[in-house]
Amino acid sequence: MGDAEYDHLVSVQLGGDPTDPCNLRVDPADLGHKKGAGVNNKKDPLETKLHTAVCEGQVTLAAAQQAIVTDWTTALTTLHLG
Numbered sequence: 001m002g003d004a005e006y007d008h009l010v011s012v013q014l015g016g017d018p019t020d021p022c023n024l025r026v027d028p029a030d031l032g033h034k035k036g037a038g039v040n041n042k043k044d045p046l047e048t049k050l051h052t053a054v055c056e057g058q059v060t061l062a063a064a065q066q067a068i069v070t071d072w073t074t075a076l077t078t079l080h081l082g
Helices: 043-055 061-078
Strands: 005-008 024-027
Touching: 043 061
Parallel strands: none
Antiparallel strands: 005 024
């Protein structure tokens, strides 16, 4: 757990509450990540892609939030963004 990070279920850039305990969780580093190399979480770039899609009007904020909460690993596919 040395490379784990506190993360938000719904990222702050997608309107998630940064301090609500219901929106906080501990994410382990991704498989294959080298210990001590800092946080490596594949969810982070996805959050940015969803934020960009919302800002560009490709999806609604509510749809992006729901997709990331349901299963962040399939959010882009669910929203037809990749």
